[in-house]
Amino acid sequence: MDCYTANWNPLGDSAFYRKYELYSMDWDLKEELRDCLVAAAPYGGPIALLRNPWRKEKAASVRPVLDIYSASGMPLASLLWKSGPVVSLGWSAEEELLCVQEDGAVLVYGLHGDFRRHFSMGNEVLQNRVLDARIFHTEFGSGVAILTGAHRFTLSANVGDLKLRRMPEVPGLQSAPSCWTALCQDRVAHILLAVGPDLYLLDHAACSAVTPPGLAPGVSSFLQMAVSFTYRHLALFTDTGYIWMGTASLKEKLCEFNCNIRAPPKQMVWCSRPRSKERAVVVAWERRLMVVGDASESIQFVLDEDSYLVPELDGVRIFSRSTHEFLHEVPAASEEIFKIASMAPGALLLEAQKEYEKESQKADEYLREIQELGQLTQAVQQCIEAAGHEHQPDMQKSLLRAASFGKCFLDRFPPNSFVHMCQDLRVLNAVRDYHIGIPLTYSQYKQLTIQVLLDRLVLRRLYPLAIQICEYLRLPEVQGVSRILAHWACYKVQQKDVSDEDVARAINQKLGDTPGVSYSDIAARAYGCGRTELAIKLLEYEPRSGEQVPLLLKMKRSKLALSKAIESGDTDLVFTVLLHLKNELNRGDFFMTLRNQPMALSLYRQFCKHQELETLKDLYNQDDNHQELGSFHIRASYAAEERIEGRVAALQTAADAFYKAKNEFAAKATEDQMRLLRLQRRLEDELGGQFLDLSLHDTVTTLILGGHNKRAEQLARDFRVPDKRLWWLKLTALADLEDWEELEKFSKSKKSPIGYLPFVEICMKQHNKYEAKKYASRVGPEQKVKALLLVGDVAQAADVAIEHRNEAELSLVLSHCTGATDGATADKIQRARAQAQKK
């Protein structure tokens, strides 16, 4: 254990810094790093190298080559650079490589060297060229800042939502600033630049000169500046070999250091961590690395090779041609445990566990010591925490074992932290593996979140590992496995060498109907790659028709979209497609399409009925649907037309249509209606009053009521009103008029086809018993009893009923016998009944 702290270097009184190897690089670089443009993404991200970037020759053999490696040096992509000269490289937060060209164009590449898109940093740059560029990260995403040949700055705070901001001019700036950086404060991006002994801060509105507090005198130029990972701190390196460290707001000085090296450093970055005890700046020259903090002594390392520094959240990664190392401040928990002669509870617990394994009674002594101080819980927590910060699985294990050992002596220790740490370390060790090459520390991992880590694995096409992690962590399918499978499928459709069938089948086999997988998204991707057929095949697997339709429309498969929409049963969707079709096809084709889709057709008809009547007519015409066309014109005859001529004309059209539909009944009826309309009009002219729009029945009635009996009869004859109906009609009308004389005349005109009971009924309805009696005598035998009862002649009714020997009639009469008046009649009936029964 003594040797464990061998690589710890104290900085000042309180903090230790250590450097350990992450990987030995296996990338077989031919060039020196200094001959390349280098960009390494934070959070253990990939490394991009552009070789020969500065050669001007056009010869193919010396064209620049862009290589992308994982953090462990595994090649991910390599491509020949064919575009213009590149000024700067950088990775976005989504791990996309941004290549800023001299002409201001920014080309965006994926992790695998696939070209994504490009954008420009403005027209002004075209003439002035880009001198320098920085890619920086903000809360919103990744930003780009450029310095043009005219010494003006332009920046965009988020390349995902590109808004270019041209920064104000720096007064009197004649040459390029000696150094500059992008700063992000209060959600606003600024530029800090150094010109000679002066510092300027550029924001959107103004350029202001700033002075760091407590800066040593005698500075004539700033050679380097560094902003910490969180934009909270700033370090300045001057030409006097003096380093100023303070807050990025330039309001406070933290410390200063004089390293007495006047050569400009190659790189300078901050090395701190959240809750850092002693923040430090790492300065790199060709062969020397210096860690400087608030201490009189600095830590110095010798660099054997050309190295490159990558600032991280909690340290600095340093890679060279052969190795990849991590330099950081030793975390608090580790320090407590491993510091030489530490008596911290964690250290004691670790010791106790070791003794326990050796079966030594010392274990008990140590344990007692911790327990006596009541620090066992703290000890366990310390061990768990320290395990998280260890890179070597062996050390992680022994710390966790100690924690587990200590846990046994605690009654109520919540297991969560221990379990989660075990899980997290397992995931971390898996992704730190050489083949994967994502050297995340525990703090970085927590900052990044598992979701983002999964996304990054997916981005690296490490689908199986991602799925295993999801399953291991038991993430819900929708967030975990399904999402990864969907990504896999989206990647799969880009494999152009595989046939459509194979891809579709492979995808369906893997995905089945995993919940949360959207086949339409995958299909959209396939369509994006120009594989329309594949997209259609994939859409077949989409269970929700609603999801299929928009893409099908986009792919101009409107007819297929229509049938899918109909399948979905969602009429809104059908309607969407219909309107799309209506604009896309000419009218004839549109109607033809409709004709084959009854559901869509009826939907569209419904719409037309309310909104586009003419189209409705056209629809029927197109289909030679004369029946409906006839109905359409009939509707028009009373709904749309006002003038009588127009109405007759509409009816004529309707009648013609009905004839064409071989619907003679309807045609005849329509013609009758035309005749009636004309006639009503004539009646109105001749007699006055309202006739139009009455039915035939009402017309006749109105005529009778008006005393035009002749005309009424004529009309009835003309329209062949059946006799029975005419009798009913006249009867009702005359009774309404109370024209009893005419009624009687009418009743005697010939034998009534409806019998005479209605006459009795109607008279009684008008309370005219006298008239009713007249007709009661003429009622036929079957209904005689009823008629007599109606007029209230119970006695006679009884006689008739007895005569008929009809049981039903007898009881009917009996039920009408009331009280004393009809007592005799009732007796009579009872007698007749008794007699009938005897027989």
Place this chain on the structure above:
Amino acid sequence: MAFPHRPDAPELPDFSMLKRLARDQLIYLLEQLPGKKDLFIEADLMSPLDRIANVSILKQHEVDKLYKVENKPALSSSEQLCFLVRPRIKNMRYIASLVNADKLAGRTRKYKVIFSPQKFYACEMVLEEEGIYGDVSCDEWAFSLLPLDVDLLSMELPEFFRDYFLEGDQRWINTVAQALHLLSTLYGPFPNCYGIGRCAKMAYELWRNLEEEEDGETKGRRPEIGHIFLLDRDVDFVTALCSQVVYEGLVDDTFRIKCGSVDFGPEVTSSDKSLKVLLNAEDKVFNEIRNEHFSNVFGFLSQKARNLQAQYDRRRGMDIKQMKNFVSQELKGLKQEHRLLSLHIGACESIMKKKTKQDFQELIKTEHALLEGFNIRESTSYIEEHIDQQVSPIESLRLMCLLSITENGDARCSLDTHYGPEHLLTFSNLRRAGLLTEQAPGDTLTAVESKVSKLVTDKAAGKITDAFSSLAKRSNFRAISKKLNLIPRVDGEYDLKVPRDMAYVFSGAYVPLSCRIIEQVLERRSWQGLDEVVRLLNCSDFAFTDMTKEDKASSESLRLILVVFLGGCTFSEISALRFLGREKGYRFIFLTTAVTNSARLMEAMSEVKA
């Protein structure tokens, strides 16, 4: 009298939750438009809205004035207008005219349209065409289930019937699926599903898709309702066409029950005012007579009146203390009962006055003859006379439809268009919906009919008619009736006081077809053995059963059955199934697109002058 439920009958789920949900959502939507606003309500939505949120609740949420949506310029002076409408194009045009008038006058107000139960793309498109899409904000009030009673949920969508069965418009089916989805999320999954009819099948499948998309939510919930049965109205038009003789049905036929309440006119209330009365299980008197055959109701009511009197009489001979008790506790209840009793007696009298006349007896007799299939000639001539007398076109049409369906279209009566030209269209509508079926040749009607039937096979008519051709085929009522034994054989008088089967809802003459099908399927727990009936109903492709394997359903829930009527159901059917439930120890819950009756069916098919 009022039949008690069997002691083991399951408890009904509490559907008042649906009301609360709808109310909360409406309030939320109103609050989205902060400040005072005027609310424009579509006439059709007024009664349902009243059941959910009364005026004082609306006022609480800063609704200032209420207006009816009608084709008149709005007088509202409010700065914010809110429209609560059904998704109809007509309404969109009304709103557009309002907004455009404001624009012309240089006035800017806030407009919000709340569609109930959902918005349709076509509506938004009309708004866009009218150039006001950007001026209004649209929202949906997903209020599709109104609990009218403890066992009756209505979607209050009467237009469903015409839209689907006549126009072939399927837009409401999704709404039905969503309503079912809501029920299953609230009351657990339905382990056993049955259905018959094209629409039933579509609604069922859509609903299943919805469940699959959001699965996990209902999983693991214990089902509260064990069975669901979906039924298209066109499977059984006959029952809906018959005159109703059960009290609730009669009240509906006579006074029209609207959204669970009825307006009793002065002739019923025996005062000079009309009275709006809620008819549901809370009305103790009504609850006891609603399912009774009308012939029993009067006797029951007079008995009840005597009892009431006796209770009143008890106060004689009471001492002060007892009297105090009586007044504070019982009197209110008695008075309430008294009021209800006199109302229902009034209603009965009014019905009697209208119905006990000779013609009603004749009418019922004719209907029964048609159902039983004898004395066709007499029935036909009765109907002819009915037309001759020009009593009411709707009634005549109804009888003709009944004749046509029961007699396999062998009706020999002449329809005259002399009711007015629009009835020519009505006629073709009835034909298309399958309410009038093919005729035998040799008749005036035949001319039309044969032509129309030709149209059916004519390609020009498009496939839409194909969809209906199955309906246009012979209706096979007679054969179905025989198979399912719909006409009970009666020895002697059918005792309506002690009903033996569901036929009592039609005076013992006919068991409602729809109810019989439900009974049979529930008994078998499948369609097995009913193949012939299904074939005769022309529903071979549309009868389905779906049972889930896992048996988590308690025996209690397995006796709760949700019956979904697509296109409306009648009170007679409800009464019949309630009776069946009591007999078998089930409880039925009814979900209907709207409560309907014969007159409403006919009106839905009529072309009226707009």
